[in-house]
Each structure stands twice: as C-alpha cells, then as structure tokens.
Amino acid sequence: MRIHVTENFDQIARQLAAMGGNVFERAAASAMNKTVAKAKTAMKREIRAEFNIPASTVEKSLRIRRAYFRSGTVNLEASLESPTQNGRAMNVIHFGARQTKKGVSVRIRKAGGRSVISHAFIANGGRTVFARVGQSRLPIKPVRTIAVAQMFNARRVRGKVEQMVRAEFPVEFKRAAEYFSARH
Secondary structure, X not given: OOOOOOOOOHHHHHHHHHHOOOHHHHHHHHHHHHHHHHHHHHHHHHHHHHEOOOHHHHHHHOXXXXXXXXXXXXXXXXXXXXXXXXXXXXXXXXXXXXXXXXXXXXXXXXXXXXXXXXXXXXXXXXXXXXXXXXXXXXXXXXXXXXXXXXXXXXXXXXXXXXXXXXXXXXXXXXXXXXXXXXXX
16 A cells, blocks of 8 residues: 655755754654554554454554664655465455354454355364365365455545545654754
8 A cells, every 4th residue: 555645845844954964854754654653553443443353363464664764874665564475365264254054154344244155164273264165075175255455455444544644644744853853
C-alpha cells in the first residue's frame, strides 16, 4: 500500500533549512515513522472490524519499513506492508472454523453469517482445514481464502487508514519540527 501525502511544506522546509543541522530531515523521518506506526494500529483495527480474524494473525502479517536519518544518510520513505507468505492465501482455520456433521463452519466477514464447507474437516492438530477433492478419501487439499494483504487493500479498510494518515502526518511533522528545532 502506498499513500502519498502531498502537503505544502515548502515554507516550513525553508525555515527549517535556514536553521541548519538537518532539522527538516530529522523531523520528516520522525513524523513519518510515528504516522506509519499509527497507521499500522488503525489498519489492524479496521481489518478486525471488517473480517473475523484474530488480532495476532493480523499483527504477524503487517510489517513497517522505517524512514531514517543517520550520519548524513537520508531515507525519507516509510511504508506499511503486508507481504503474503509464499504468495498464498490463508487457511480458513483462522476465521473461527468449527467442525460440524456436514463439514466445517466458518465466518469470514463479521457482517455475514457462517458458511458450511461440505466434505471438509479439521486436521493437522487443529491448525488446518482440508477438503476432499474427489469421491474417495484421497486426495485432499487445504481450504484457503482471502489473505491479510487482500484485506489490507479492501476499499473501506484502506480508505479509513488513508484518511487517518492524511490527518495525522501534518500534526506529527509540526510536533517533530518543534522538537528538533528546540534541540538545535
């Protein structure tokens, strides 16, 4: 996910550049990191509001790359990512799967009801839902559904997080600029 925040920082950048000491770079990196950390929390909250998935599973699937300013090296790009594991979707066991007489019952979206996957069963120590492919016992295959990366890009989820980032970044930048200019 890429969120581009374009604000009019020209005047602020000129004032901070006049102070010297790389105040602008330090403030921008700090503001970006704090905003991305808030975005991660908001993303977890929005995904959990939309989908029936544990917070720990979402937490493991989100990764932050931080902006930095170190001894003259500047990277003013911070990102919140959700890389898929091996390019696959998640097994439905993460969505409150329960074994029933007819198969396995799961609830993927919080707004929707439970669905029954016929000819499915929970195995592998309760970690995986499998379904029989043919009429005989074998072959079987794991039942997969939407991954956190796809939840991450759902319009409702992404829209709310982008709105929060656009509101929080200028506040965090102002706070960081005041802090670093006072220290300089």
